[in-house]
Amino acid sequence: MKTLVYIDHFKGAVQPSSWEALGVAKKFGSAVAVVFGENANDVAKSAFEHGADEVFVADDSSLKDYLPETYASTLSALASTLNPNLILFPTTARTRELAAMCAVDLNTNVMTDLTGLEANGDSFVATRPIYEAKLFEKVNCVGKPVMATLRGRAFPKPNQETGKSGTITKVDAKGEAKSTVEGYSASESAVNLGDASIIVSGGRGVSNNPSLTPPAGLDEKQAEIWRAQQGFALVTDLAKVLGGAVGASRAAVDAGYIPYSHQVGQTGKVVAPDLYIANGISGAIQHLVGMRNAKVIVAINKDADAPIFKAARYGVVGDLFEIVPALTEAFKKKLGK
Amino acid sequence: MKIIACIKQVPDSEAKVKADGGQISWGDAPLVINPFDEYAVEGALQQKEATNGTVTAICIGPETAKEALKHALAMGADEAILISDPALNNMDTLGAAKVLASAIQKIGADMIIFGRQTLDNGAGVTPAQTARLTGYPMLGLAGNIKVNERSVIVERVLEEGKQILKANLPAVISVVQSIGEPRYPSFMGIRKASKAEIPVWSLSDLGISAPSEMIKRDELMTPPARETVVEMITGESPAEIAEKLADKIIAEKVL
Numbered sequence: 001m002k003t004l005v006y007i008d009h010f011k012g013a014v015q016p017s018s019w020e021a022l023g024v025a026k027k028f029g030s031a032v033a034v035v036f037g038e039n040a041n042d043v044a045k046s047a048f049e050h051g052a053d054e055v056f057v058a059d060d061s062s063l064k065d066y067l068p069e070t071y072a073s074t075l076s077a078l079a080s081t082l083n084p085n086l087i088l089f090p091t092t093a094r095t096r097e098l099a100a101m102c103a104v105d106l107n108t109n110v111m112t113d114l115t116g117l118e119a120n121g122d123s124f125v126a127t128r129p130i131y132e133a134k135l136f137e138k139v140n141c142v143g144k145p146v147m148a149t150l151r152g153r154a155f156p157k158p159n160q161e162t163g164k165s166g167t168i169t170k171v172d173a174k175g176e177a178k179s180t181v182e183g184y185s186a187s188e189s190a191v192n193l194g195d196a197s198i199i200v201s202g203g204r205g206v207s208n209n210p211s212l213t214p215p216a217g218l219d220e221k222q223a224e225i226w227r228a229q230q231g232f233a234l235v236t237d238l239a240k241v242l243g244g245a246v247g248a249s250r251a252a253v254d255a256g257y258i259p260y261s262h263q264v265g266q267t268g269k270v271v272a273p274d275l276y277i278a279n280g281i282s283g284a285i286q287h288l289v290g291m292r293n294a295k296v297i298v299a300i301n302k303d304a305d306a307p308i309f310k311a312a313r314y315g316v317v318g319d320l321f322e323i324v325p326a327l328t329e330a331f332k333k334k335l336g337k
Numbered sequence: 338m339k340i341i342a343c344i345k346q347v348p349d350s351e352a353k354v355k356a357d358g359g360q361i362s363w364g365d366a367p368l369v370i371n372p373f374d375e376y377a378v379e380g381a382l383q384q385k386e387a388t389n390g391t392v393t394a395i396c397i398g399p400e401t402a403k404e405a406l407k408h409a410l411a412m413g414a415d416e417a418i419l420i421s422d423p424a425l426n427n428m429d430t431l432g433a434a435k436v437l438a439s440a441i442q443k444i445g446a447d448m449i450i451f452g453r454q455t456l457d458n459g460a461g462v463t464p465a466q467t468a469r470l471t472g473y474p475m476l477g478l479a480g481n482i483k484v485n486e487r488s489v490i491v492e493r494v495l496e497e498g499k500q501i502l503k504a505n506l507p508a509v510i511s512v513v514q515s516i517g518e519p520r521y522p523s524f525m526g527i528r529k530a531s532k533a534e535i536p537v538w539s540l541s542d543l544g545i546s547a548p549s550e551m552i553k554r555d556e557l558m559t560p561p562a563r564e565t566v567v568e569m570i571t572g573e574s575p576a577e578i579a580e581k582l583a584d585k586i587i588a589e590k591v592l
């Protein structure tokens with residue numbers, strides 16, 4: 001059984017769940033990694049170390065930036081030649097488009113965001129959440145090849161074998177770009193909530209510290225954002241000590257405290273880290289659907305009746321401006337940092 | 338500028354969705370416009386205003402889905418079309434994309450705006466599949482749209498930050514929440530929507546046959562209930578509380 005695994009990366013930084021997909025492919029037989037774009041050779045090297053039997057690389061200048069049309073044409077052409085049983089992707093913003101388009105080209109369809117995948121003779125049975133994970137469904141794809149995107153952290157990460165290598169085969173880029181990249185905005189740093197094993201989040205509560213005096217000359221809204229930034233600095237410190245990512249509620253995003261890419265919940269990211277610490281977040285259903293599958297949930301909130309405590313394993317009723325820095329200090333001491 | 342907004346109707350997010358004898362049930366919870374598609378309608382209306390254009394909302398679904406289309410009309414869409422056919426009952430995303438692509442070609446449009454994903458199926462692939470089928474450029478996850486003559490520039494919200502993409506019209510665009518809060522239906526809008534006659538197209542009106550279903554459901558499962566009992570951590574001072582909480586978290590072996 002042959003599986004193609006698309007390794008998703010941004011300028012050479014691989015989405016770690018790509019390696020999880022390689023691990024799943026190995027379970028079924030041979031794993032052929034596919035790498036497109038800039039720095040493809042370095043990415044290919046890591047693909048071997050994570051279990052790839054073979055790597056196909058296309059690093060034509062037309063693939064320098066990810067664009068769905070050219071990437072899809074290149075992948076579809078490769079799949080038509082190699083004839084795999086299965087094509088796997090990590091679930092990311094890019095792969096949802098790429099897999100979608102390849103499925104059209106290959107006259108099959110893609111099962112997205114899987115939490116389980118088993119072989120069943122020639123076919124596969126996939127498990128995926130639906131209705132915001134209120135239900136799960138088992139599905140199969142009658143088209144060939146079977147295509148699937150895997151939810152980050154739902155499958156084990158293969159061990160890395162340093163130094164392992166193999167043959168790299170070059171492939172040509174195909175297709176025509178239908179858009180041009182005019183640039184990237186550098187104002188935001190990468191926020192990889194989907195792959196984070198620890199997330200420390202802040203909500204509207206991060207701006208609520210009346211004892212902080214903002215610099216003179218700010219209007220009311222600017223003063224609120226200034227206060228929120230002090231609150232998020234505490235949240236970020238805690239995240240740093242734990243090696244985690246920073247998340248946010250929608251209220252915090254809407255109020256302009258932090259960019260949208262940090263948002264957890266129904267219209268943000270759905271996450272399932274090992275540890276989720278919610279600070280000053282009330283626990284509205286739209287937030288809960290985004291994080292309630294975390295292994296351990298900790299809630300820090302002033303209001304003892306906040307619904308977030310119903311989803312939490314540990315709770316503290318208190319002011320986050322007092323508890324969060326104390327918690328950072330406690331971890332620094334206990335973790336020897 | 339002719340703009341199409343693609344919307345779906347789904348059970349409300351607060352609904353208690355259950356598997357009931359192999360069927361999905363949501364009790365008496367209301368059916369609403371897919372929340373992500375409210376942003377699609379909002380994005381479409383912003384472009385209507387910027388270009389003095391028109392917005393047509395389209396939806397594939399049963400007769401009840403007219404309510405979702407009425408919501409789009411009440412927000413300010415100019416017309417709405419329901420595509421309904423019993424042959425589409427088990428349609429997958431590629432099926433939906435094939436039907437939408439032929440409806441888009443029949444209506445004709447400069448910009449086709451989608452939501453990011455559906456709340457029920459949650460695939461997030463229908464926009465790109467529709468783009469591939471129509472041959473129009475795909476501009477996904479836009480937080481901002483600007484049209485200039487026959488081209489469009491979007492700011493795409495990715496995990497790594499924002500990417501600015503430019504393409505010629507017509508184009509397929511999916512939008513995210515940063516596009517702006519969906520406007521509330523106005524009183525006049527609600528009145529207009531309540532009187533609107535929404536045309537219903539069948540597959541034969543589109544001149545296509547039923548797309549074959551590639552993805553089949555074998556089983557529905559209810560996730561195991563999580564029995565979380567919260568343990569409240571108390572103490573004399575923040576330092577004492579933090580000390581206790583840190584020990585508890587370390588003992589969970591999640592660090």
Ligand SMILES: Cc1cc2nc3c(=O)[nH]c(=O)nc-3n(C[C@H](O)[C@H](O)[C@H](O)COP(=O)(O)OP(=O)(O)OC[C@H]3O[C@@H](n4cnc5c(N)ncnc54)[C@H](O)[C@@H]3O)c2cc1C
Binds near residue numbers: 206280282290300320
């Ligand atoms: C269609 C739709 C989609 C949505 N999608 C999302 C989504 O993706 N993600 C999301 O998060 N929300 C989403 N929402 C919004 C959601 O309903 C809530 O409004 C939002 O989650 C509230 O954010 P919050 O908890 O930060 O703010 P609030 O509800 O205002 O809660 C703030 C909390 O902070 C506490 N607090 C205040 N000061 C302090 C302090 N000093 N120390 C400790 N605690 C303090 C308060 O007690 C309160 O519980 C969506 C809503 C809709 C309608």
Ligand SMILES: Nc1ncnc2c1ncn2[C@@H]1O[C@H](COP(=O)(O)O)[C@@H](O)[C@H]1O
Binds near residue numbers: 396430459460461
């Ligand atoms: N039945 C439908 N009718 C109209 N638009 C749809 C339908 N299903 C999906 N869409 C559009 O495609 C987007 C993504 O859907 P999905 O791929 O199912 O997550 C939605 O946000 C809608 O904009």
